[in-house]
Structures are given as C-alpha cells and as structure tokens.
Amino acid sequence: MHSVHPTPKFSVITVTYNAEKVLEDTIQSVIAQTYHHVEYIIVDGASKDGTLSIIDRYRPRIHTVVSEPDKGLYDAMNKGIALASGDYLCFLNAGDCFHEDDTLQQMVHTINGNELPDVLYGETAIVDEKRHFPPYAGGAIRLEVPLFRRLRLVRPHHEESPHIAQYAPDNHRLS
Numbered sequence: 763m764h765s766v767h768p769t770p771k772f773s774v775i776t777v778t779y780n781a782e783k784v785l786e787d788t789i790q791s792v793i794a795q796t797y798h799h800v801e802y803i804i805v806d807g808a809s810k811d812g813t814l815s816i817i818d819r820y821r822p823r824i825h826t827v828v829s830e831p832d833k834g835l836y837d838a839m840n841k842g843i844a845l846a847s848g849d850y851l852c853f854l855n856a857g858d859c860f861h862e863d864d865t866l867q868q869m870v871h872t873i874n875g876n877e878l879p880d881v882l883y884g885e886t887a888i889v890d891e892k893r894h895f896p897p898y899a900g901g902a903i904r905l906e907v908p909l910f911r912r913l914r915l916v917r918p919h920h921e922e923s924p925h926i927a928q929y930a931p932d933n934h935r936l937s
C-alpha cells in the first residue's frame with residue numbers, strides 16, 4: 763500500500779520597516795526554497811528608504827505585499843496572519859534567512875503519518891552581519907523557533923475577540 767505524504771502550505775511572513783540593508787537576503791532565502799507550497803507575504807510599515815524598490819524587484823515571486831503605516835510590530839504581524847492562507851505560519855524577519863534552500867522540504871519530511879502536527883519547529887543559529895557564528899563561550903547560540911499551524915493559532919470568526927492571534931500568557935511549551 764502506498765503512503766501519501768502530506769504537503770502542507772507554509773505562509774512565510776516578513777514584517778519590515780526601513781530594512782533596505784537586510785531585506786534582499788531574506789527574500790532570496792524564501793524564493794530559493796525547493797519546497798514549492800509556499801505563500802510569501804511581506805508586511806511593510808510604509809518604509810521611507812529603498813525597501814519598497816527591493817520588494818518591487820522580486821514582486822512576481824511574492825504573493826502579497828502590504829505597505830502602509832501600522833501600530834508597530836505586533837500589529838504588522840497580525841496583518842500578516844489575517845492575509846495568510848497556509849497550514850503553517852512562519853515569521854521570518856527582515857535580515858533573517860532559512861539555513862538551507864531545502865529547509866522547508868526537510869521540515870515536511872519530518873512529518874510522520876497523514877495528519878499535520880500543530881507545531882513544527884527547528885533550530886535557529888544566531889550569526890553576525892557576515893553570517894559567521896559569533897565567538898561565545900558555549901559555542902553558537904541556538905534557539906528553537908516554532909511554525910504554528912494556522913488552524914490552531916487563529917480563532918474562528920464567530921468567537922468574539924479583539925485579537926487575531928491568541929498567544930499563551932506564559933512561556934510553557936505547547937504540547
């Protein structure tokens with residue numbers, strides 16, 4: 763019997779403001795992914811530098827671009843969530859990059875069975891502006907970064923709430 767592997771859609775959201783010096787690497791990192799079920803959303807806070815001209819160069823590869831004043835980082839993130847249609851939300855900040863061109867493909871290959879898990883996560887390595895690991899006593903700084911399943915993070919429209927996303931009030935792990 764042939765097993766069908768799930769093919770989730772990732773909504774990669776980049777929130778940016780005046781990021782012309784770092785945004786291009788981020789965009790290239792997303793559009794170079796070998797996994798093709800990706801929706802790329804950029805939410806820009808009405809940048810006044812060259813950010814929008816960089817976005818325009820890659821516009822055919824970006825699904826949605828919003829550039830308007832916002833009320834800060836979390837307002838912009840919530841705009842991205844509202845625009846997303848993927849199974850998973852991945853926030854990739856301006857200046858951040860996927861480690862490899864097949865990072866999302868590798869994540870999909872870790873899914874066992876036909877049902878999508880609520881959370882996928884991977885390690886993040888902190889690097890300097892030259893993309894080198896900074897010298898720290900314990901080696902490279904590594905963090906776990908989650909990709910949340912959209913259906914679990916976004917409340918249904920019939921539930922009254924002023925917030926789109928409902929984040930846990932403490933630092934407990936999701937299980």
